[in-house]
């Protein structure tokens with residue numbers, strides 16, 4: 001039986017990854033500094049640890065693992081990324097430095113790092129797709145992206161020097177049930193689903209800048225498929241994970257309004273917008289056999305159903 005460690009298991013994507021690996025028959029140790037807020041995890045063991053601490057990282061890795069999935073990070077939507085840049089650079093860098101060093105000492109076979117397309121520069125709306133190599137010369141739009149780029153380089157260096165396999169997924173915007181949907185750290189799909197759930201039919205919701213920026217959104221089950229596929233593949237290079245479908249934030253509002261069966265107007269308000277546009281090549285992940293199973297509408301239907309339930313209960 002494969003022994004796997006999921007760090008950041010109390011979070012949105014980590015929780016889904018634990019469920020998937022456990023269903024696949026792996027023995028799973030889940031680690032986070034907090035328990036999952038929204039679900040019981042089917043892990044074989046859950047350890048509450050602060051992975052900024054080197055001793056806690058050693059405890060996380062104690063016992064030997066075939067695969068380590070490192071998803072712990074100080075993470076949030078654009079409002080959080082904009083305001084918490086010091087916490088992100090300090091905490092996530094400490095987690096990544098201590099985790100990869102502990103994994104090297106423990107002799108793990110494979111180490112997966114959750115990176116982000118925030119490592120790329122901003123783009124114009126009509127630009128052709130950026131490939132993974134276009135992360136250099138580096139010019140990320142925010143400090144979260146710089147920390148991810150540094151973590152990528154650190155994990156690759158440790159893998160070279162200590163002889164383990166490192167895999168790096170650059171995640172695009174991920175959405176789905178069991179994620180943060182209120183409180184300031186929620187990302188755009190969850191925030192919009194919450195606002196639509198709270199609005200009456202014919203109501204108006206506030207959207208930063210009116211929703212003209214362009215994004216891609218990957219449904220969490222599809223992302224987790226890609227993570228496991230990439231982690232076990234021979235692809236040593238950083239790999240973008242997201243669908244080709246590109247939409248504006250206003251399009252996303254329309255999709256959510258449609259699945260909710262409501263007419264919704266957008267009111268443009270001031271707020272951090274992030275980059276203007278995204279467009280990435282997915283040839284590398286597709287070459288491994290990955291195809292997303294959900295389009296934005298079917299994924300948002302699942303997500304909206306769950307968030308509307310949370311709103312009704314709150």
Ligand code: NAD
Nearest residue numbers: 008010011012013033050051072073075114116171173174
């Ligand atoms: P999340 O915030 O839901 O989960 C991150 C988890 O890490 C949290 O449960 C948090 O408690 C834990 N964590 C943070 N610091 C810790 C520490 N010091 N010790 C132990 N645990 C700690 O975020 P998520 O959306 O599930 O993201 C998972 C990973 O994927 C992160 O690395 C994130 O940067 C990356 N990513 C996510 C997205 C997205 O759209 N959600 C996009 C790109 C990259």
